Amino acid sequence: MRTVKLFSVLLCLAGFAFSNQSIAVFPVQGVNIDKSFADAFGMLLANKYANVSNVKVINPMKSAAAIEDENDLAAAAKKLGVDEYIEINAVGLYLSRREEKEALIDSSGGQKVIIINKEERSRDDQDLLDNGKTIVTVSRMDKDGNLIHKAEMTLVTYGDIEESTDRISLALWKRVSVEETRDMYNVTRREGMGHNKTFIETYKGVKFGMSYAVSSSDQFSPMVNIGFNYKAEAEKFFMEFGAGGKIPRDLFEIGVPQYGGVYFEMGVSYFAINKLVSMYLGGGLIPFIDFANDVQMGLEPYLQIGMMVPRNSKVCFYTEIRFGQNVFAILTGGEDYDGDYYYDDYRSRKRTKHWPSEFGLNFGLGF
Numbered sequence: 001m002r003t004v005k006l007f008s009v010l011l012c013l014a015g016f017a018f019s020n021q022s023i024a025v026f027p028v029q030g031v032n033i034d035k036s037f038a039d040a041f042g043m044l045l046a047n048k049y050a051n052v053s054n055v056k057v058i059n060p061m062k063s064a065a066a067i068e069d070e071n072d073l074a075a076a077a078k079k080l081g082v083d084e085y086i087e088i089n090a091v092g093l094y095l096s097r098r099e100e101k102e103a104l105i106d107s108s109g110g111q112k113v114i115i116i117n118k119e120e121r122s123r124d125d126q127d128l129l130d131n132g133k134t135i136v137t138v139s140r141m142d143k144d145g146n147l148i149h150k151a152e153m154t155l156v157t158y159g160d161i162e163e164s165t166d167r168i169s170l171a172l173w174k175r176v177s178v179e180e181t182r183d184m185y186n187v188t189r190r191e192g193m194g195h196n197k198t199f200i201e202t203y204k205g206v207k208f209g210m211s212y213a214v215s216s217s218d219q220f221s222p223m224v225n226i227g228f229n230y231k232a233e234a235e236k237f238f239m240e241f242g243a244g245g246k247i248p249r250d251l252f253e254i255g256v257p258q259y260g261g262v263y264f265e266m267g268v269s270y271f272a273i274n275k276l277v278s279m280y281l282g283g284g285l286i287p288f289i290d291f292a293n294d295v296q297m298g299l300e301p302y303l304q305i306g307m308m309v310p311r312n313s314k315v316c317f318y319t320e321i322r323f324g325q326n327v328f329a330i331l332t333g334g335e336d337y338d339g340d341y342y343y344d345d346y347r348s349r350k351r352t353k354h355w356p357s358e359f360g361l362n363f364g365l366g367f
Contacts (some may be wrong), residue, residue, distance in 0.1 A: 021084075022084075023082055023085060023140075025042060025065075025085070026042075026058060028088045031091050032092040037090075039091075040158070041136065045086070046060060047059075047085070052170050052173050053173045072102070074144060077141075082267060083143055086172065089137045105287050106204055118345075133156055135155075140153055149171070151167075155188060156349055167186050183275065184312060187312055204229070205366035208227075209362030213358045214356060218332070221248040223246045224247045236270060238280070247260055248260040259293050260292045264288070267304070270282060270357070277306065277310070281303075282303070283303045284301070285301055297328060302322050307319055315365070318366065324358040330354045331353055
C-alpha cells in the first residue's frame, strides 16, 4: 500500500514538473524563401508542437522580440526563460513569387518597366522538383544551445507545410526520424508526387497461394493458384481484378476427385484498419473454366480477410485468407480409361455432382 502511494506521489510530481516545461519556436532563418512561407511554417510548427507535447510553446511572433542583433538564439532563449528552443533553417531552390511575377526590363532610354504576369500556370511534378523545392532543417536545442534532436524534410509546395510540420513536430518531440512519423494522412507531395492516398492508386502484381476444397460426399485434391492481380485503391477500399490458373495436385492421377483450370477474379475490400500495416475485409466472384474433368463452367463467390504492408509504399506485400463456395455443381467422373480398357467393364463411369467449399491462403506482391 505504501509503495502504491509513493508511486502516485512521484507520478504527480513528475507530471507537475513536466507541465512547467516551456519551449520557444524562433522565426525561420532562410535563404531565398518567401516571407509568407517562413511565417506560415513557423507558426504552424509551434501549434503542432504544442499539440503533441502539451508543453508551453512561445510562437515565432512573440519569440522574435527577444532576438538581439547578433542573432544569438541561445541568449534569446535564456532571455525568454524557456527550457528549450527550436531553430528553423530553410533554403528555397526556386524563384520567389515576386521574382517570378515581375520582370525588370531596361528600355533604350534607360527606363525600367515592370511587367506583371497575372496568369497562374499549372505546375507538373517535374516542374515542382526543378523549380519549387524548399529544404527545411529544424533543430530542437536545450537552453544552452546543445542539440537534442534534428529533423529535415524537402517540400515542393505551400500545401506541404501542414503535413511536414505535423511530422517534424512529432519527430522532434519523440526524437525519431520523420519517416517514422509518417502515416496515411501526412504524406507530402514531395514523397508522393501527386499519388497521395486521397486519390485512386493502382497496383499490378502477382498473386499465388494454396486452396483446399471439401464437400460432404468426397475429398478433393488440393490446388495451387497463381495469377496476375490488379488493384485500384482509394483511401478506405480497393477493387481488384485478376486472372490465372488453378492447378490440382493430383492432376495426372485417375480416380481422384479434382477440378482446376483458368480462373477470373473480381472483388471489393474495405480497410478495417487503415494504417501502414492495414487489415481489410472483402468479397467477390471467381468464375472459372474447369479442364481437369470434361470442360465445364464454375462460379465461386468468396469472402476474405487480408493484411497489406506497407500501405503507403509504391510496392506492397499482402496476404489473405479466403473462403469460397461453388454455386454450380462440379461434375467428376466420366469416360476415363486406362490403356485399352474402360473402367467398369467398358461402361462409362457414373458422373457425380459436388458443391465443394474452398478454403485458401494467398500471398501477393503489388507495385
